[in-house]
Amino acid sequence: MSKKAKKFWLIWDRIGILCILLTVMIVFGILDSRIVSPAQLLTALNRSAVSGIAAAGMMFAICAGGFDLSVGSILSLTSCIIAMQLTEGKSTLFAIAMTLIAGGVCGIINGLLITKLKIQTFVATLATQLAFAGVTLVYCNKAIQLTSKVNSQLKFFSTGKLLGILPMPIALLILAYIITYLVYNFTPFGTKVRAVGSNEPAARTTGIKVDVTLILVFIVTGISAAIAGVLNTAQVSIGDPSLGEGFELDAITAVVLGGTALSGGKGNVFGTLVGAILVVFVKMGLNILGAGEAYQKLAVAIVLLFALTINGIKLIMEKGDK
Amino acid sequence: MEKKRRLHIEYGDHGILYALIIFWIVLIITNENFRGLAFFQTILTKASLNAICGIGMTFAVISGAFDLSVASQVALNGVVLTLILPKMGIFPSIIVILLLGALMGTINGLLISKLRIPSFIATLAMQMAYRALAQLINSSPVVVDNSGFKKIAAYKIAGIIPTAFLICIILGILGTIILRKMKLGRNILAIGNSREAAIISGINVAKTEIMIYLLIGLFTAASSVIIVSYLGSSNYGMQSGLEFTVISAVVLGGTALIGGKGSIFNTIVAAVFLISIRSAMDSFGVDSYWQRVVEGVILIIAFSITEIRNIINTILVKRKAKKQLSMQKASK
């Protein structure tokens, strides 16, 4: 690779995704100025909280060299749990605690399958995607509408404002990413995740408890998906077992767009955040332009393929060096 | 040195076949619903729908990859098929669908082999894209009017053999020929064993990889035709989750996920086995939601079968060692 190319990729790693977001915003702005109005942008940020938080967890999984395809099913499961619990009259605190525990348990199951039964992460979470979805349906076989009385406390997370100005979803999103940034860069856990993702056999040789690290990673992904589920229910006041279908793709798209390497070891926290916002923004913009659900899904698929293509080109150029 | 001249249609063990036979015998004895020609005809027909797709998927898994977009390919094929069937008639429509399948397969293949996108991510993305395209083409279900077409899945030759199953067997033989007796099949096996060794041996790995997904596209298209014939309708959301069933069949049939070896015959047998499990669950009144959980568990067992075998082995070896040790101590 020429020196210029190397420099290009270095800069792209940092701000490439931001450039794409700005370009998309400009294009949408030209097509229909309503899309980029401040109110609309605020709505976009509010909406990206759910997939953004799940994407933060997914980033850890991908950095460790794996994937979690079950986050969609965990999302459905937790949204149903909190809806059912609230409807049955349990306190909001209890209901939220239950969902977090459920998310953690799902993560432990994923982690054990991967470390003890030595199933590839991708394949294991494909199976648990099915299993968790089934369990959700057994637990709650139709959507549950939350009445305003039951929902009153939970609603705070959706409509409330931190210190009176910052909408709660955005506050939670920012908080989640600050925590992710700190954990990823400054804790032993973060370093171990990068080590395992970079070279798993070498990590084992060095004496790191790789299995423990992987299980923790999936617990993190599970809990992030659970938090996303709670937030989602807060925002739409419905617990729905079919909610999470295809959700994992949104999360993975956000991470890949953000520049995290699929091979593991190299994560991009800020990029993932921007990626999550971009995906929501594209969907929202298309919606306002009148394009239906199908076009939106197609658009997300194209965006993901575009991000993967850029990754691929970079890999091909790097390989030419060897 | 032995020189075996066998008809070598398939290598490997046929454990899955024995498992199936035992399973059937047990059910026939214990469950009165599990009897009668019509019942088995239905199982074989339903299994064929998945098995034909499974033939293609076997190639992918042998090479160490997956194609997660097959369910959406069926949906897109189905929607297009019901659109053109009234206008073009049966055979031209089938040709068009096969071409469409080939096109989708080629797109997948190019993404994976030329752009080096990992197979599961690329096909995950295409899964969404094809499904969305299906929805765009026709967002409402269409019922098939053509009775001749519907006969493809429903007809029973001599009243006994379901055509769907016959087609499955014929395509299975075709697939086996490709795998064992054609250069393409050897190359796919080689890539599954060691991609690096394949490159060094002068195999055109990129071209072979594209061919794998092309094959999947073709076999999936074939299964789409039979599925639409069987269901009598199409719908953009159809066959959601098909990829789970198909991959389960391939893996249960003994084709290892790491690649390098596989058996199309066993994939077909495993597909029959899975449908038999479903029918058994139905006849025992198991809730359909629990059935999903069971299928997820089956998938997990199939994926981890090698590791489970290792664990069992280790336990047995340890027990043997302990016994020997205590016998030694006793004899002193």
Next chain:
Amino acid sequence: MAYIELKNITKTFYGVKALDNVSLSIEKGEVHAIVGENGAGKSTIMKILGGMYFADSGEVHINGNKCAINSVSDALKHGVSVVYQELNLMSELTVAENIYLHSLPKKGGIAVDKAEMNKNAQTLLDEMDVKFKATDFIRMLSVSEQQMVEIAKALSHNSEIIVMDEPTAALNDKEVETLYRLIQKLKKENKTVIYISHRLKEIFDLTDRLTILRDGTYVGTYVTKEITQNKMVEYMVGRKIAEYYTTAEHEPGEVILEVKNLCKENVYHDVSFTLRKGEILGMAGLMGCFREEIVKTIYGLIQADSGEIRLNGKRINPRNPLDAIAHGIGFVTEDRKHAGIFGLMSVRENLTINVLDRVRKFFWIKGDEENTLLDNYTRKMNMKYRGYYQKINSLSGGNQQKFLLARALASNCEVLIMLEPTRGIDVGAKAEIYSLLEDLAKQGMAIIIVSSELPEIISNCHRTLAIFNGKITGNISREEMEEAFIMQCATGNKIHLGGEPT
């Protein structure tokens, strides 16, 4: 009892005894070498000491206490740290993070104290006189720099016992000097150093005593000053050198392959040589000298930036292996297991994989013709297996190598390239392969052997090229071929481009 006692260690891999009842002892504070040919068991026994492998039977005693070493952490606890031959580094982490990964310094209980970690790492690096910094990412470092990081890793534990497995394999002169200094320093601190190496010069320079292993058994322990180089090699090999190998005596014919000014940035530079029909050319060099890259370019696996490759006068510059094979170049890899055999496929399929066009009619592969081809080569090369359909991964290493050779020969190559032709193969099969190569050369095939075993090169080749840092530093004729001399060129100390015309 000595400081370190290894008693009756036996280790078997897939039915092959890598170590057979080996016992040896090492005194505290000494620099002790473990010497032997490839496959003698040196790395294996040290991996057992270091917790990477688990011995089938035997005991390890350190300082009078019996030690149960079941993992790398156990080994560290008992004061053993190992610098392995294979790099165990994470490319996406920094040097400091790699060194302190197992014991990251903490601040406030949860955060990593990056400042402390970087400082400690930099201190280690300063002692080692290296160009890179503790905050650099591993992926930015060269292979030899990464090896230095591995050494720093082992030193960071401050262990009493340090094992080094071929530490200089990838290092340049200056780095080797640094290593010498470090070992002297460790000696002063009364640390015990166990040193595994092929480099006889280093063993004589650095060590107090040496233990010789041969084919997994213990031969003897000697005081370094009291043994001669010839005796040492004799004990390693088990017989007088002269009777061990064949000799290449026939005269090569006309030029068949010409390599002119091959350049690839950061890899090799201005590589030019010729190869004649019937000639066996050796390529010697240290690890990381890029000689594999040169031959891989000839085979089309790598593309050069500039330069020419001519076969029979015609410029070919192959773009990929398929191209190279079509032109008549054959290649046998050194990594049999991962890049050579198709393990789960039959011996027959492994042989015919790139000549399928010859055994098929329209699309149908004819099993009978495959079998005939297999029979042919089995006779020629004396391959041992049970049946046509036997999976190749159940064959011995020697037989697998024969199959890989047969695969290359089956496509009727005129030029044959072999990387480490007899690595990990038993003595009998080695001899068979050497005699096969000699026969092939007599029939006019041009052969290039890239090997780390100098005795192998010396006895089989008409001529040897020595490569250092991607440049040819030696073109040594048969009369001048001698281990020390080749080594001098390969380490860049001497440049000798005389010998046969290049």
